[in-house]
Every structure is written in C-alpha cells, then in structure tokens.
Amino acid sequence: MSIQAKTSTFAGNFFMQALLNIQPVLAQPRKICIVHHYNPDADALGSSLGLYHYLSKKGHQVHLISPNNIPDFLLWMPDSEKVVIYEEEQKEAQHILNSCEVLFCLDLNHLSRTRIMEDVLQNLTCTKVMIDHHLFPDTIFDFGRSEPSKSSTCEMVYDFINECNDNALIDTTIAPCLYAGAMTDTGSFKFPSTTASVHRMVADLMEKGLQTAPIHQAIFDTYMENRLRFLGYTLSERMKLFHHAHSSLIAIPKSDLKRFEINTGDTEGIVNYPLSIGTIVLSIFITERENEIRMSFRSKGDFDVNEFARTYFNGGGHKNASGGRSQESLEITIQKIEQAIAENKSKLIQCYNELPF
Numbered sequence: 001m002s003i004q005a006k007t008s009t010f011a012g013n014f015f016m017q018a019l020l021n022i023q024p025v026l027a028q029p030r031k032i033c034i035v036h037h038y039n040p041d042a043d044a045l046g047s048s049l050g051l052y053h054y055l056s057k058k059g060h061q062v063h064l065i066s067p068n069n070i071p072d073f074l075l076w077m078p079d080s081e082k083v084v085i086y087e088e089e090q091k092e093a094q095h096i097l098n099s100c101e102v103l104f105c106l107d108l109n110h111l112s113r114t115r116i117m118e119d120v121l122q123n124l125t126c127t128k129v130m131i132d133h134h135l136f137p138d139t140i141f142d143f144g145r146s147e148p149s150k151s152s153t154c155e156m157v158y159d160f161i162n163e164c165n166d167n168a169l170i171d172t173t174i175a176p177c178l179y180a181g182a183m184t185d186t187g188s189f190k191f192p193s194t195t196a197s198v199h200r201m202v203a204d205l206m207e208k209g210l211q212t213a214p215i216h217q218a219i220f221d222t223y224m225e226n227r228l229r230f231l232g233y234t235l236s237e238r239m240k241l242f243h244h245a246h247s248s249l250i251a252i253p254k255s256d257l258k259r260f261e262i263n264t265g266d267t268e269g270i271v272n273y274p275l276s277i278g279t280i281v282l283s284i285f286i287t288e289r290e291n292e293i294r295m296s297f298r299s300k301g302d303f304d305v306n307e308f309a310r311t312y313f314n315g316g317g318h319k320n321a322s323g324g325r326s327q328e329s330l331e332i333t334i335q336k337i338e339q340a341i342a343e344n345k346s347k348l349i350q351c352y353n354e355l356p357f
Helices: 042-057 090-099 111-122 153-163 174-185 196-207 213-220 225-238 254-259 270-276 305-313 330-343 345-353
Strands: 008-010 013-015 031-036 061-066 102-106 127-132 143-146 239-242 247-252 282-288 293-299 321-326
Touching: 031 042, 031 090, 031 111, 042 061, 042 102, 042 153, 042 174, 061 090, 090 111, 102 111, 127 153, 153 174, 153 196, 174 196, 174 213, 225 239, 225 247, 225 254, 225 270, 239 270, 247 270, 247 330, 254 282, 270 282, 270 293, 282 330, 293 305, 305 321, 305 330, 330 345
Parallel strands: 031 061, 031 102, 102 127, 127 143, 247 282
Antiparallel strands: 008 013, 239 247, 282 293, 293 321
C-alpha cells in the first residue's frame, strides 16, 4: 500500500494530493527511486539528478533509473555514472523498484513516457509522486504537481526544495543539474517560458557558485564532426518549406542516421533551426527509427503545437513545443503531416500576421 497516500474521488476521477503533502512521508529516511522519461534530455536528467542529490542530503536511500541510455553530452552531470540503465540492467533495476517506498516520476505526465518501464511502474504499490510541467497528467499518482506554465521540471524541483525550506542545501552539485534543464528547455532563455522566476533561480544558483559557461560548452560544443556534417546535410537536403502556410518539415530516413552515425541526442535542437527563418511559424522534425516515426513540433507565437500534436499524431506537450509518434511508414507520415499543415493553413497565416515583429 502507498505510504500515507490519501485519495479523493469525484465523478470517478482520481485527484492526487499537493506535492508538499509528501513532506510527512519524507520526515524519516525512505528507500526512494527516481525515474524520468525515455530518451532523457537535459531537463529529465537534470531534474532527476538535482532531486537525487537533494534527497540524499536529507538522509534518504536514493536510486535513479533511466529507461535507456543517457546522451553523451549529458554525462558531465555529477553522479550520472550512478544512474541505472533499465534496458541494460533490468535485474538490478527491478530489485531497486521492488524495494522502494517512494517513486518520484520527473518530467513525465504519464507512465507510458517511460516506454519499456510502463507496466513495471504501473504495478508498483509504493507511493508514486509526479513533478512535471506537461499538460494532462495521468491519474495514477498519489502526490504531485503539474505546472505547464513552468519553464522546466528543473525549475519545479528548485521550487520544491525552497518550499521545503532547504535552499541552503543547494550547492555546486545540485545547481549545475538544475541549470542545465532550465537553460535547454527555454532555448537558452529565449522561449516564452522564460519567466522572471527562471532568472531569479539562475541568479540564486550563480550566487551559490554556479559557473554557467562550462555547462553551455558541455551541452552545445562537444559534438563529433559527423553531427555537424549531418546538420549541414539536413538543412540543405531534407528541409522542406511550405511558404504558403509558414511551415517547415525536416524528415530524416533511417539511411541518413546510419550514414552519419547519429546517436541518441545528436538530433537534439535541430527542430528549432527553421524557426530562425522570419516567415516560419511551425517547424516539424521527424526521424525514422526501427519501429516508429518520432516527431518534434515547435512554433512561434500563438500556434498551439500541443493541440496540433494531439489532434493528428497522438502526441502532446506544451503550446510551443510538443512531440508525437507514428506507426505508419515515413512516406505516409509525411503525407499526413502535409495534409495537417494544409488543414491549419488559415490558422498559421493568422498566427504569422499576429507576430510582434
């Protein structure tokens, strides 16, 4: 049974308790496991490691499990080598999960985002806690917070530490992890999600000794030569512009990934490049993998890619940044994307005309 987990129902719907209500549960040392979504980015790993270090300082026995490998450009994060990779270490991961009392799920609003871990997590009877900034959270969590207005899950972990009156515990081990997720999820602080609270957090972290330049270098300036050549080829040969609908599509077949030896994380951020074109409002980036097409959607202004992804591609996320998947072939998926763009042409034109520049 969940530790002190109280539930309430209304019209058959479950309501999780507020995140801070977990404090009595954490008043004594617990066996805690932290998980994040499949294909972790800086926000998923940064928030997880930031919380890992904080809870460890509070005397808890903490483990962190990632569904699959961590991208090379994030391995600089303190104690990233201690993360258990579920795909490679299922036996150890299962042992940790079976003994944990509290499960923290970070940067995910539904257990399906862990992919191969979904059924295992679903069946756990421990207390489940969610900290996430995506829309429409699942109903399985006992405690949690869902704030789509927040820049990142890293910012939400920072808020949680402060609300527990433990700001003094944030040091140069925790600070870089939290900064990395906030920095990348705001597009280096240029997206609309960059609020005053984000800047206050960064100022506080810097006052605690955070050095920001090395983090930028570690994330953006450590790629292999093949990634830069892949980027050039992608923008030259794979980017298609729909000027009449202020949209862009980059479709990457498996052959390109193999040709340039592209690994997990190497395509991160490429979806944003077409938005540097003044007339483009919607950018779509898709990659053909072994069993599915993975999609990233980005937008300017008021065009809601969360709604777009949910309507057409069983996806979702944020208003200006979302994702999706397709089980169709690359060719059919491209056809459906082009049809979706055509159906949203008038809305895209309106959003472009309303841009402030």
